[in-house]
Amino acid sequence: MARNKYDIDETLQTEFNFSHLKRLATYIRPYRGDMIFTVFLLTISSALSMLAPVFLMKIMDEFIPDKNIAGIVIISVILLAIYFIISIILRMKITITSRLGQNIIHTIRADIFKHLQELPFSYYDDKPHGKIQVRVVNYVNSLSDLLSNGIINTITDLFSLFFIVGFMLYINVRLTLICLIGLPLLMVIIFVIKKKQRVAWQLSSNKSSNLNAYIAESINGIRVTQSFTRENENIKIFNTLSGDYSKAWMRAIRLNFLLWPSIENISTWTSIAVYVLGISWLDNGMKGITVGVLIAMTNYIGRFWAPINTLASFYNSLLTAISYLERIFETIDEPVLVKDYEGAVDMPPIKGEVEFEDVTFSYEDGLPILNDISFRANVGDSIAIVGPTGAGKTTIINLISRFYNLDSGKITIDGIDISKVTIRSLRKQMGVMLQDSFIFSGTIMDNIRYGNMEATDEQVMEAAKTVRAHDFIINLEQGYQTQVNERGTRLSVGQRQLISFARALLADPKILILDEATSSIDTETEILLQEGLNKLLANRTSFIIAHRLSTIKNSTCIMYVDNGKIQEMGTHEELLERKGYYYELYMSQYKFLEKE
Numbered sequence: 001m002a003r004n005k006y007d008i009d010e011t012l013q014t015e016f017n018f019s020h021l022k023r024l025a026t027y028i029r030p031y032r033g034d035m036i037f038t039v040f041l042l043t044i045s046s047a048l049s050m051l052a053p054v055f056l057m058k059i060m061d062e063f064i065p066d067k068n069i070a071g072i073v074i075i076s077v078i079l080l081a082i083y084f085i086i087s088i089i090l091r092m093k094i095t096i097t098s099r100l101g102q103n104i105i106h107t108i109r110a111d112i113f114k115h116l117q118e119l120p121f122s123y124y125d126d127k128p129h130g131k132i133q134v135r136v137v138n139y140v141n142s143l144s145d146l147l148s149n150g151i152i153n154t155i156t157d158l159f160s161l162f163f164i165v166g167f168m169l170y171i172n173v174r175l176t177l178i179c180l181i182g183l184p185l186l187m188v189i190i191f192v193i194k195k196k197q198r199v200a201w202q203l204s205s206n207k208s209s210n211l212n213a214y215i216a217e218s219i220n221g222i223r224v225t226q227s228f229t230r231e232n233e234n235i236k237i238f239n240t241l242s243g244d245y246s247k248a249w250m251r252a253i254r255l256n257f258l259l260w261p262s263i264e265n266i267s268t269w270t271s272i273a274v275y276v277l278g279i280s281w282l283d284n285g286m287k288g289i290t291v292g293v294l295i296a297m298t299n300y301i302g303r304f305w306a307p308i309n310t311l312a313s314f315y316n317s318l319l320t321a322i323s324y325l326e327r328i329f330e331t332i333d334e335p336v337l338v339k340d341y342e343g344a345v346d347m348p349p350i351k352g353e354v355e356f357e358d359v360t361f362s363y364e365d366g367l368p369i370l371n372d373i374s375f376r377a378n379v380g381d382s383i384a385i386v387g388p389t390g391a392g393k394t395t396i397i398n399l400i401s402r403f404y405n406l407d408s409g410k411i412t413i414d415g416i417d418i419s420k421v422t423i424r425s426l427r428k429q430m431g432v433m434l435q436d437s438f439i440f441s442g443t444i445m446d447n448i449r450y451g452n453m454e455a456t457d458e459q460v461m462e463a464a465k466t467v468r469a470h471d472f473i474i475n476l477e478q479g480y481q482t483q484v485n486e487r488g489t490r491l492s493v494g495q496r497q498l499i500s501f502a503r504a505l506l507a508d509p510k511i512l513i514l515d516e517a518t519s520s521i522d523t524e525t526e527i528l529l530q531e532g533l534n535k536l537l538a539n540r541t542s543f544i545i546a547h548r549l550s551t552i553k554n555s556t557c558i559m560y561v562d563n564g565k566i567q568e569m570g571t572h573e574e575l576l577e578r579k580g581y582y583y584e585l586y587m588s589q590y591k592f593l594e595k596e
């Protein structure tokens, strides 16, 4: 799959369907006790608040004409008590819903993150990292309001609506029916704008994703940007992406806002109808219409449209949330293409014999990068892989750890097909040191211990001493406890490599895979690295994408890769004698080094 870029909208693999909502319900289910309790409290509060207009009606129609002061006082006290209870209930609701919403969001986020840990390299090859990040953080956050207040308010408002209509019918059936006439009209409006809203929110989430992708890319590439003084161009790209996002968001929100004026209009017109007809019926002395009835009725009509408004706003948030849910579930459902096959067993302790048998591999269908590659490395061999850039060297070493699946052929370790064993048991026994010696934020001690979480401080230091990293570490202001930033920016390239050596050694793997940095390193560090490397390689089978002549010459076998094939294999002397590809490479790049 071609890599998606920051300015290309992502297309959804699966369209939204209602099973997404059902799935969302599974996240909510563990909290249904809390939800039911809150809805119960809110329903009580809503029912209590419904009593006020009835009390008012009683005061207007009975207590005032009868001059019943005691009755008015009693009702006022009851109303005060009711509002006190309502305020306590609302406070409880806020506490419970906030906690509940955050718990649900945490579970969804944890599920995405767990899945991201398992997704293979190919997933990350195709997607800008900012677009992945926005799903874990922003999209999940956007569900917060829906999950905390939205659902509970909606259920409660449905109950309120039920009570309000009940009270209205109790007071006067005719006037109630006039009020309800507006509802079918509202349904039609909702139905008409629904599809447009969905599309608008999808577009808005795409644009926010693009913007995030670009921000992440710009931060990662800030050094190159400033070196090439590309700041102004970057700001222009940012402004375009940010403008696109604003426009998409404005369009979506405008569609959302179409609903409120509609509700306002419908509620105003039906209220006017109730007033006009009510007053004329009162004038005509129609049975059952009194001043108290009209006051109570207008009060209920005001209340009737409030929950309708909340329901409409819930509906809007649901449509917004759906566009995020689609992305969230798409990520959680992303197939883990590199996984344990059924019946996979653990890899027994590795001795270190590695064999490629007719291996063919492509990143993109129909474009093979490796063609029918076969070779064998015996226990303890160190294989230096050389060849022109883009030849497929990194690809070969990535396949040994099974970071990708093969198109055909097989790779065996100690005669066991690596696709038949569990990935964890395979990778745990391998030491991989990639060209970018990634340093995580934390202490130097933590960074080395990454290779073996059970290692003691002494073992960490022992490993650092062996690869010659100890001396520079103890000269840092806090030694092994010195904090380093993500990517290890405060360390030199050579220092980062030495830390990676120590990390790899601590894992004590039988097979070592190294992508040697090409960066020019000062002679002193070069000697240190070479010493470190020699210690690291002793008694292990190793594959090194080698750039230093010393590493190449010290290896048991050199493999020259080009055009997806192994063109030559042999020792330094054998290959020089053959006067083929390696000879050419040596004469053009390394020979002068030996003269110095």
Ligand SMILES: Nc1ncnc2c1ncn2[C@@H]1O[C@H](COP(=O)(O)OP(=O)(O)OP(=O)(O)O)[C@@H](O)[C@H]1O
Pocket (backbone or CB within 6 Å): 125, 363, 364, 369, 387, 388, 389, 390, 391, 392, 393, 394, 395, 396
């Ligand atoms: N994730 C990927 N998706 C698609 N093509 C890729 C991917 N990674 C590498 N390639 C392509 O595969 C080929 C081999 O790449 P590889 O990284 O293995 O080369 P290499 O020999 O290690 O190069 P270098 O010495 O420059 O690091 C190249 O043509 C490259 O463009």
